[in-house]
Amino acid sequence: MSWIPFKVSQPKKEVVSKTVERDFEREYEKLQKLEDQTKKLHKDLKKSTEADIAMSKAAVKIAADLRQNPVCEQDQGFLDSVAALDTAMRRMDSFNQEKVNQYQKTVIEPLKKYSRVFPSLNMAVKRREQALQEYKRLQSKVERFEDKERTGPNMVKLHQAKEELRPVREEFEAKNKQLLEEMPxxxxxxxxxxxxxxEALIRAQVVYFTEMHKIFSELTEQIDQEGLTDEQRERENEAKLGELRALSIVASD
Structure with a gap:
């Protein structure tokens, strides 16, 4: 594990079976991926709501600026259309704020709380790894005395090493058992x-876009009238721009 700053000598006896270690690593890897996905989703949702708010406020400002533009004051029909747009943008902004508040309450905050659980889990895994390293160290110590000549002093040291090993082994086995049971x-x-x-995220989107359909359908009815196509409008704009360029005050030197 990355938090162990050194490697202990490996005992001859396998303290944890490869099957158990594989099972542990598989379960922990699933939780690591879950943590990463949870953090990413939380971050993306925050960015999305910030972008939604910025877009909505910008749309409201554009409509408000149009209403104050002298160009719009010259034609009452066009001014009425701009006023209708301004009202629609304000309604859109209101529903957007409701959607953002819903996101915050039902999705973003729960994800944030969920993410706070993982540090404790990671700490439990770290303590299990530290216990395993200590278990291996003491098991190696026992094996060294077992390989020595069976003299009185060596037998005493072997007994002491085994006594030192026993609570460490029990501690590791308890931590390992608990994690293997609780991680899944x-x-x-x-x-x-x-x-x-x-589900709340989906419902909030459905409500928001349903309201947007109503708002823009009403806006369409208010401003819908026979007019130029986009191509015709573009040609007309180019013609008008040509007339402006022909004026002496904007003529090139």
């Missing part, structure tokens, strides 16, 4: 915890 449960619990938030 924690991973499975993500469904019960996160699914309601994701």
């Amino acid at each position: 449960k924690f991973y499975q619990s993500r469904i019960d915890y996160l699914q309601p938030s994701f």
